[in-house]
Amino acid sequence: MAQQTFNYIEKKLSKIAKGVPAPGIFKYLNDIEKLCSLKSDVKTVDEFSDIQHFENALAVKASFSVRDMVLKMQSSKEKRIVKVNDLFAADLV
Numbered sequence: 001m002a003q004q005t006f007n008y009i010e011k012k013l014s015k016i017a018k019g020v021p022a023p024g025i026f027k028y029l030n031d032i033e034k035l036c037s038l039k040s041d042v043k044t045v046d047e048f049s050d051i052q053h054f055e056n057a058l059a060v061k062a063s064f065s066v067r068d069m070v071l072k073m074q075s076s077k078e079k080r081i082v083k084v085n086d087l088f089a090a091d092l093v
Helices: 002-017 024-036 045-049 051-075 080-087
Strands: none
Touching: 002 024, 002 051, 024 051, 045 051
């Protein structure tokens, strides 16, 4: 299941690179680099408890994970099947 999800995310990233933005729950993929450099400016408990802050935190975490996995996959010279099933299988989960 994780491999299928990663394949889907890779396809979304490919479309984003071609200028087609990702809609819906994958819209965070449109701004991965911006999200990875985002710093929290929360100062109060109420701000921290805000649902928007929670959604941003999840988007940042997902962006880091996706970016890290994509960079690992791109840097490896192995065949795709070896990368997915052996080298980075634990990272995909």
